[in-house]
Structures are given as structure tokens and as C-alpha cells.
Amino acid sequence: MTVTYSRRVADAGLGTFFNLLLRWKGSIYKLLYRELIIFTFLYYFFSVVYRFVLNDDQKRLFEKLSLYCDRYAELIPVSFVLGFYVTLVVSRWWGQFENVPWPDRLAALVGGHVRGADDASRLTRRTLMRYANLSGVLIYRSVSTAVYKRFPTMEHLVQAGLMTSEELRHLEDLPSPHNKFWVPCMWFVSLALRARTEGHINNDVALTAILTVGVE
Structure with a gap:
């Protein structure tokens, strides 16, 4: 780099x-x-x-x-x-x-559209951004020596707080010979849809904006 x-x-x-x-x-x-x-x-x-x-x-x-x-x-x-x-x-x-996935715009959308001051809403916002950052780190590990030295194993991602032990188990149990950076993206989409269903996201326009920037 x-x-x-x-x-x-x-x-x-x-x-x-x-x-x-x-x-x-x-x-x-x-x-x-x-x-x-x-x-x-x-x-x-x-x-x-x-x-x-x-x-x-x-x-x-x-x-x-x-x-x-x-x-x-x-x-x-x-x-x-x-x-x-x-x-x-x-x-x-x-x-x-x-094409570098900067998290700033996504963080602003998540912070503005995922409403609520309770613990569940805060946890949803943090988890959405954690999934986005996790997907980026998984991509960078495959192309950047500096990032790979910082996270040489998947356990280091758990220690850094980018994923939980349960999420690591699900990721490793998934059979795939390729990079699994897309898995956190699917988690992101699922969590965003659940937040819309539970009312943390008020409308479909906001949901579309979050999903568009998040998946990009």
C-alpha cells in the first residue's frame, strides 16, 4: 500500500x-x-x-x-x-x-435513519457498522500486507472486536474455497431488514439508502 x-x-x-x-x-x-x-x-x-x-x-x-x-x-x-x-x-x-469503501457516509446514514435511544437501537447501529468494517477488513487482508500483518488470523478479528466468537464459528462453518468477505454483507442486509421490520428504520427510502451504500 x-x-x-x-x-x-x-x-x-x-x-x-x-x-x-x-x-x-x-x-x-x-x-x-x-x-x-x-x-x-x-x-x-x-x-x-x-x-x-x-x-x-x-x-x-x-x-x-x-x-x-x-x-x-x-x-x-x-x-x-x-x-x-x-x-x-x-x-x-x-x-x-x-471504489475504496469509506465508512463515513454509511455511518452518517446509519446514525441518521436507525432511530432510537434504547440499548437495542444503539446495538443495531454499532453492529451494522461493525459488519461493514469487518467486510472491508476481510477484503484488505487479501490485498494488503500491512492489514494481513495486523490481522494474521481470524482470531485477531475477534480480539479486535470486529466479530464475535459465535460469528467466527458461523463464518468458518460455511464451506467456500474463496474469500468470505460477502458473508458480513449478508449479515448487514439481514440486520437492516430486521431493523426496518422492528421500526428502528422509519421508511423504505432510508432502508434503500443504507443498503445501497452498505453493499457498495
């Missing part, structure tokens, strides 16, 4: 940008240092061979080969290909960012 330095630059001052350039974790240096080492080695290797190994005829042949490669390299529209590539990468990244 992306390494962010937002807290490092929240109170930016003199020298902050220079300090960010010197960071190693998540830096461009860490990403490209192997390629840079290989490129530098090959550059000095050919430079030494050209200056100290080749004779005059071989040097002229090498220069002609270099000019030939440089001339035909201009036939490849590098700028166009690079621009197309960057556009494609940024579009994919933005699409992934827009």
Missing part, C-alpha cells in the same frame, strides 16, 4: 522538503536503486571498453552503431507512449481510490 508522509508535512517548516527527499521507506530511491546500479555498471563498462580496449577502427564502428541506434530510437514515440501509460496508470489508481 502507499506510504504516506502527511503527518510529517502537517507542520511543514524550513527544510521539510529536503528531509522528505532523504527518507528511504516509500521513496523513489528504494524503488529504482537496483535498476540504477545496473545502468551505472553497464554505462561505465562500455565506457571503459570504448576508451581502453577498442582500437580506432572498432571505435568508429561503435560510434556508427551508436548513431544508428539513436537515429532509429527517434522513430519510437516515447513521449506519446509514456503519456498514454501515465494516463492509464493514473486512471486505474483513481478508479481504485473511488
Whole structure:
């Protein structure tokens, strides 16, 4: 996942940008240092061979080969290909960012439409959000190393309060060779429908809004 330095630059001052350039974790240096080492080695290797190994005829042949490669390299529209590539990468990244299931909007809908100040209503609101967060964590565990290290086993989800031992037993008893992130979504839908039946949600429009955002 992306390494962010937002807290490092929240109170930016003199020298902050220079300090960010010197960071190693998540830096461009860490990403490209192997390629840079290989490129530098090959550059000095050919430079030494050209200056100290080749004779005059071989040097002229090498220069002609270099000019030939440089001339035909201009036939490849590098700028166009690079621009197309960057556009494609940024579009994919933005699409992934827009599809991240942020819980804020859902929490606002649940808090506004699941009425009641009694313990049952509060428990319903908390359980709905817990199911939504549980589904997200189950997805992140399969794609993010950081989340998987935080929750290496399903028992850690129970310890974190994202699910109960009884829910874990039901989840493990369900035969499925694939990721079971959809199971908390079904629990979410069932609980929302029960809240509508019991009158905690006043109308079907509110129920539809909660289900639409929750399942997304």
C-alpha cells in the first residue's frame, strides 16, 4: 500500500522538503536503486571498453552503431507512449481510490435513519457498522500486507472486536474455497431488514439508502 508522509508535512517548516527527499521507506530511491546500479555498471563498462580496449577502427564502428541506434530510437514515440501509460496508470489508481469503501457516509446514514435511544437501537447501529468494517477488513487482508500483518488470523478479528466468537464459528462453518468477505454483507442486509421490520428504520427510502451504500 502507499506510504504516506502527511503527518510529517502537517507542520511543514524550513527544510521539510529536503528531509522528505532523504527518507528511504516509500521513496523513489528504494524503488529504482537496483535498476540504477545496473545502468551505472553497464554505462561505465562500455565506457571503459570504448576508451581502453577498442582500437580506432572498432571505435568508429561503435560510434556508427551508436548513431544508428539513436537515429532509429527517434522513430519510437516515447513521449506519446509514456503519456498514454501515465494516463492509464493514473486512471486505474483513481478508479481504485473511488471504489475504496469509506465508512463515513454509511455511518452518517446509519446514525441518521436507525432511530432510537434504547440499548437495542444503539446495538443495531454499532453492529451494522461493525459488519461493514469487518467486510472491508476481510477484503484488505487479501490485498494488503500491512492489514494481513495486523490481522494474521481470524482470531485477531475477534480480539479486535470486529466479530464475535459465535460469528467466527458461523463464518468458518460455511464451506467456500474463496474469500468470505460477502458473508458480513449478508449479515448487514439481514440486520437492516430486521431493523426496518422492528421500526428502528422509519421508511423504505432510508432502508434503500443504507443498503445501497452498505453493499457498495
